[in-house]
Amino acid sequence: MTYRAGWIHYTNVAPILDSLVLPPDVTAITGVPTEMNDALLSRRVDIANISAVEFIRHAAVLEALPDFSVAVLGPVYSVNLFHTRPLAALERVALTSQSAMSVALLEVLLRGQGLSPVLERAEGTAEELLAAGFDGVLRIGDSALREWYGVVGPLTPETTMTSLPHTARGITVTDLAEAWFERTGHPFVFAVWAYHRDNPPPAALIQAMREARREGIGHLAEVAARHARKLGLPERVVQHYLWNFRYHLEAPDRLGLAEFAQLSVPGHAPLRFGPRPGAAAASR
Template identity: 30%
Template sequence: MSKKRLQVGQISYTNTLPVYYYVQTEKFINKADIIQQYPAQLNDAMAEGKIDVGPISSFSYAEHAEEYVLMPDICVGAKGPVNSIFLFSKKSIEKLDQAKIALTNTSATSVNLLKILLQKCKGLSPSYTVMRPVLSEMMVEHDAALLIGDEAIVAKRSDHGYFVYDLGQLWYEETGYPMTFAVWAIRRDALEQHEELLSELHHQFVLSKNKSQRDFTEVVEYTVKHFGADTDFWHGYYSGLIHDFTSEQIAGLEHYYAYAAELGLLPKPVKVTFWPADSYTTTSMN
């Protein structure tokens, strides 16, 4: 019986680019397909078995922790401002009790992080509506709107006059922890059939991440060309992101899962499980 090609997901956002930019894709010709989607789409495709490995919302990992394991060494997180996940509001955040909030339909982690921040940390009780990520439409009948990724970056640069809150910064102020927004997950049922290929893919991801972090210049030039803004903005943006899955990142993520369970967003707290279990080798461990 021939092996099926490995289905590799890729998030269509700039925040994962350092992990993919230097991957030698020629190593995977005839062995793997790379599929670009938004986080929420990848979450669904992974759950349905259409994607074998890729970056998904860290909340989605918690929902399927018995079916997935995580690649060590790589994630998307921040300790403080993440600069691509924003709550835009017509009033200050303390005045959002009973407010109507529009949520992007492209996220799981950030949507639930916002609920934790507003309901558990600030004691507010807003109502939520899920919408496509267009700020002008979201704010017509709502007091605030949550955007993530490149849509959030573009909206932040526009002259809209709203209060703007960075969810990474809010989380850090409330808990003292960094936040991990995306993780690279592997379906357990893909491990046996593709173990060697997955190992090489992980190796390529880590090499790309490390090379990018040593010098973001080439990644920034690519991003400016394809997404606009200037080099200073993107250098600052990439420098503020965390792509190393450190012990501190794990602690912050498991704290987030515990809060989510307290609010009933998850049935129980979740612990992070890596593949392979005995080779957590990130050089950035605290």
């Protein structure tokens, strides 16, 4: 029987997916986070790198690979709130329909500060929506990365990625992962690689993913250069963006995921993960 994968193939997972060679009995489709969330939950695919919040919401039936994540410790650069007023003065915020994760994170951060602006679904670039009357716009993914650089760039030879301004032309860019880190001190996990507990992935697929990740991380400059051309961004911007990510769901990432789960979905079912590589051998 064919095993079906659903990949959210943004630049941030290029080090895993670009060089992935699927086993003969595995097929794959791609889509935005909300599409792949729905595809997994409706069983149109068998595994997907879904939004962590959907994994939490459906923890009673889902399990995740134990050593795969899309996480950051500090800024992520591609989950951004663009705003023209201070956060405390926001009245209308436009939300993307592409990501449940970023919306849930924004809601947690706003509640933590006692803020409750009106949140509305609307699509368009940050500057288009700000011009249309919103005073805040949530953007994600490759588009958000380009738009972030459109506000804070261009880089000069003396500029480092860590010293870029976050305000220009009356627009402030608040990086939601950085805001999470400032609040908690933990990494933020945006996605896990989840599947229904009764239908785990074949070992050959997991091994292929691990080999592809090793290849991608080992050749990060090449991956960054390739995607910089697609995005129309400087190579060093995309390379910095990619080396920021944590792809192995380590102990600090799980702590951050557990804290977010408690804040976003109180009373959720316990989060379950498959056995770690070598766990069976170690137990013998």
